[in-house]
Amino acid sequence: MTSGIGAAEPMQTTRAAIGDSDPDGADRYNYAYLDEQTKRMIRRCLLKALAVPGYQVPFGSREMPLPYGWGTGGIQVTASIIGPDDVLKVIDQGADDTTNAVSIRRFFARVAAVETTEATAEATVIQTRHRIPEQPLREGQILVYQVPQPEPLRKLEPREGETRKMHAYAEYGLMHVRLYEDIARFGRIATTYSYPVMVNGRHVMSPTPIPKFDNPKMGGNPAVQLFGAGREKRIYAVPPYTDVRSLDFEDHPFAIQRWDECCALCGAGDSYLDEVILDDRGGRMFVCSDTDHCGTRRARGHTGRLGADAATAAAAKPRGAAR
Amino acid sequence: MTAAFETGFDTSRLATGFADPVLDAQAAFRRLLAAFSYVGRIQEVAEIAEIPAPLNAATASFCLTLADLETPLWLDGAAGRPAVAAWLRFHCGAPLADAPEGAAFAVVADPAAMPRLDRFAPGTDQYPDRSCTVVIQVEALSQGQGQGQGQTLRLQGPGIDGTLDLVVTGLPPWFAETWALNHAIYPMGVDLVLTCGRKLVALPRGTRIEG
Amino acid sequence: MYVAVKGGEKAILNSHKLLAEERRGDPSVPEVSLRQIDQQLGLAVDRVMTEGSLYDRGLVALAIKQARGDLVEAVFLLRAYRTTLPRLAVSEPIDTAAMAVRRRVSATYKDLPGGQVLGPTYDYTHRLLDFALAAETDAPPEALEPAEEPVAHPMLRVCDVLGGEDLLEPETPAGDPASGEPEPFDLTREPLSFPAGRDQRLQNLARGDEGFLLALGYSTQRGFGGNHPFAGEIRLGEVSVEIVPEELGFAIDIGEITVTECQMVNQFAGSASRPAQFTRGYGLTFGHCERKAMAMALVDRALRCRELDETARYPAQDEEFVLYHSDNVEASGFVQHLKLPHYVDFQAELELVRRLRADHGDARRKEAAE
Numbered sequence: 051m052t053s054g055i056g057a058a059e060p061m062q063t064t065r066a067a068i069g070d071s072d073p074d075g076a077d078r079y080n081y082a083y084l085d086e087q088t089k090r091m092i093r094r095c096l097l098k099a100l101a102v103p104g105y106q107v108p109f110g111s112r113e114m115p116l117p118y119g120w121g122t123g124g125i126q127v128t129a130s131i132i133g134p135d136d137v138l139k140v141i142d143q144g145a146d147d148t149t150n151a152v153s154i155r156r157f158f159a160r161v162a163a164v165e166t167t168e169a170t171a172e173a174t175v176i177q178t179r180h181r182i183p184e185q186p187l188r189e190g191q192i193l194v195y196q197v198p199q200p201e202p203l204r205k206l207e208p209r210e211g212e213t214r215k216m217h218a219y220a221e222y223g224l225m226h227v228r229l230y231e232d233i234a235r236f237g238r239i240a241t242t243y244s245y246p247v248m249v250n251g252r253h254v255m256s257p258t259p260i261p262k263f264d265n266p267k268m269g270g271n272p273a274v275q276l277f278g279a280g281r282e283k284r285i286y287a288v289p290p291y292t293d294v295r296s297l298d299f300e301d302h303p304f305a306i307q308r309w310d311e312c313c314a315l316c317g318a319g320d321s322y323l324d325e326v327i328l329d330d331r332g333g334r335m336f337v338c339s340d341t342d343h344c345g346t347r348r349a350r351g352h353t354g355r356l357g358a359d360a361a362t363a364a365a366a367k368p369r370g371a372a373r
Numbered sequence: 374m375t376a377a378f379e380t381g382f383d384t385s386r387l388a389t390g391f392a393d394p395v396l397d398a399q400a401a402f403r404r405l406l407a408a409f410s411y412v413g414r415i416q417e418v419a420e421i422a423e424i425p426a427p428l429n430a431a432t433a434s435f436c437l438t439l440a441d442l443e444t445p446l447w448l449d450g451a452a453g454r455p456a457v458a459a460w461l462r463f464h465c466g467a468p469l470a471d472a473p474e475g476a477a478f479a480v481v482a483d484p485a486a487m488p489r490l491d492r493f494a495p496g497t498d499q500y501p502d503r504s505c506t507v508v509i510q511v512e513a514l515s516q517g518q519g520q521g522q523g524q525t526l527r528l529q530g531p532g533i534d535g536t537l538d539l540v541v542t543g544l545p546p547w548f549a550e551t552w553a554l555n556h557a558i559y560p561m562g563v564d565l566v567l568t569c570g571r572k573l574v575a576l577p578r579g580t581r582i583e584g
Numbered sequence: 585m586y587v588a589v590k591g592g593e594k595a596i597l598n599s600h601k602l603l604a605e606e607r608r609g610d611p612s613v614p615e616v617s618l619r620q621i622d623q624q625l626g627l628a629v630d631r632v633m634t635e636g637s638l639y640d641r642g643l644v645a646l647a648i649k650q651a652r653g654d655l656v657e658a659v660f661l662l663r664a665y666r667t668t669l670p671r672l673a674v675s676e677p678i679d680t681a682a683m684a685v686r687r688r689v690s691a692t693y694k695d696l697p698g699g700q701v702l703g704p705t706y707d708y709t710h711r712l713l714d715f716a717l718a719a720e721t722d723a724p725p726e727a728l729e730p731a732e733e734p735v736a737h738p739m740l741r742v743c744d745v746l747g748g749e750d751l752l753e754p755e756t757p758a759g760d761p762a763s764g765e766p767e768p769f770d771l772t773r774e775p776l777s778f779p780a781g782r783d784q785r786l787q788n789l790a791r792g793d794e795g796f797l798l799a800l801g802y803s804t805q806r807g808f809g810g811n812h813p814f815a816g817e818i819r820l821g822e823v824s825v826e827i828v829p830e831e832l833g834f835a836i837d838i839g840e841i842t843v844t845e846c847q848m849v850n851q852f853a854g855s856a857s858r859p860a861q862f863t864r865g866y867g868l869t870f871g872h873c874e875r876k877a878m879a880m881a882l883v884d885r886a887l888r889c890r891e892l893d894e895t896a897r898y899p900a901q902d903e904e905f906v907l908y909h910s911d912n913v914e915a916s917g918f919v920q921h922l923k924l925p926h927y928v929d930f931q932a933e934l935e936l937v938r939r940l941r942a943d944h945g946d947a948r949r950k951e952a953a954e
Contacts, residue, residue, distance in 0.1 A: 081395045086395060094439055094444070094477075095502070100409040102559075102577075103579065105501060105502070108500075133396065133399040133403065134396065190407075215499065218498040253560070289410045289411075290532055291531070292531040
């Protein structure tokens, strides 16, 4: 039901088979749930998306057995690409064991007879929400992002008719104005996630709500990055080795988050950290949001301030917050 | 699949398509996905038992994977034989387009006689995805330099780590010139898939080509 | 003792077990049957069929039972099932002029051929709780005396009367057969695109949330819009569904469905080149969903402002606003996705707010020192 985050989870590799012991009748559906015509439609969109990196291709998103906003776009993209030779990893907030990640992983194990893993290095397809894994991806891997709002300009202009024109004519001045207003008000750009990027020097794109910490990983990545927005019915892509730049200004260059702390469990000083409240007296600790990264480091003998035992964490003294 | 094709053909004598329509299409799509991701790198698709001439395995695989009743398909004179048209209609259900302009996909079996690229739909400025993907069957396709008499294309752009050389035999002489025009209207433009036997390579519109 | 709130397969399975228990309620109370839901909660079934866009009372009863009466959840269940169904044929347009009418009211004429047929309606019930129902004696309803004359069939439509006099604008079918696009747009296959055609809008509204359309329709009456509507006709009854199988080449009847249709007659339009004519607003639902059909007709008319050269000034006239927010499966999913973890992004915001506060403190201290 719950597990202390300190307990190192063993790498799990399981193979599910359709049909045998299938109480939910998954064998009554097509392989990978979607019918072939839907897959073809999505596949065509994916190739066009790769041909115009960062451009949002409208697609006939289907109603999925999971709610809109819970990864239906990512699921449709994954269902259209996945095959029995794939090894699938699903993360939410960087973690393999968050409930929605577990739920999506179960779905594919059931309907696509696919091997699943928690190890980033072993996966051929990684579906993600809100993070890019810490471990650098390699050629041949496919990262599928779940996208709640594909339109980076939507908060500035609610109308699709208008934003589509802005992309068509590369009129992105409004976005720069918004970022500059932040600087005027706060002294710095106050966007911390969904930080807009310019792809291939042409299209402004939403990186999805990943923290800006992950933005630099998008550019020049050897892996394929595919984005699915089910409710908004858009697909987009960043091919490998593509120029992706976070928007910024000469006098206010883009910078990622940093912490004074290291991961309390594995000691990593260069990973994205989650803050965990320990008690009601200000006690807190910081741990890697990427559970596989943290577990792999601990398995290799790296230890943080609180070691690998969550119980120790309970006794932790209150510490200062991140800067 | 649909049996809505015209009279004069006995379905029992039609060449078969994918042995496993679901998993073979998935495997073939992954090769296409790789081709559009790792631009200019040659991918190989699986053999298909029976294919009507003059289609090669890669072209046939492309059509079986992506074409259906929603995608008008244009065949050039060499590809547009009755056996090919009947096979495509039977396995894909794709309507045949009369002219290149109306096609979502085009198959060119004789590149020497093919229409220039600006005859195919380039999409619109607001919907550049509504553009044609043209499959061109070439005589030879290889990676790197020094492969004999082929034309060496030096590729650069998204999907390519630096530059990449592709050697092609059989493209029309005007290819480089019209490709430059196609690239210049980015993000509009057509995308190409070059095929040869089981080999295929993608040249999406964003690719710069020298050579 | 700190325990991270992380789920896992077991938590999910346990949650499903708890849900099953809650759904069943007290096991000493007899289980509700699908037939009971179909027969005794028929209007709930009608609403779910309409918004789920699948005409199958049995499946809908199952969805309602599984969703414990949460109709939006039931719509979702039905939609997710519907999307997996093969598409065998596209029906011919249903002909509501040939409807076997059970209810028909017109607010524009006192009397007309076929007359006003009140049919089953809550309209003139006094909304007093009927405690006899609470007694569950299952006494048979009072017997109904047969009418003096049978309901006319077919029954003339008010719009056809007005149309015959050229007082109402003609209805133009979706798609132009000449251009090779006889089939209307289907937003379950293609995404919405703007400007949306009327076929696209009507399909969206038919699937749209009743509450959302009701509020929008209401807003047009209160002044956030200027439809000036008259309920030309509301009719409820059974119509045939026909398809033309390719191998036959002629239409065959595949069954009968119940529908509610509302034709609103609205504000006239005209110009120097065109004489004045009333304009239409249209609503159609599966089953008996009168409130929905009327609200839909009001919103349809409001959304037609562009084609009728009216300035779009109000929410109900704003095509993108209405069409993008009408679907309760989309809306429910996205509103509720906020309960998924967002701690990575929250951490990013926390880090920034702390940094901004520190900057602010530094600046104040510097000021004070100076």
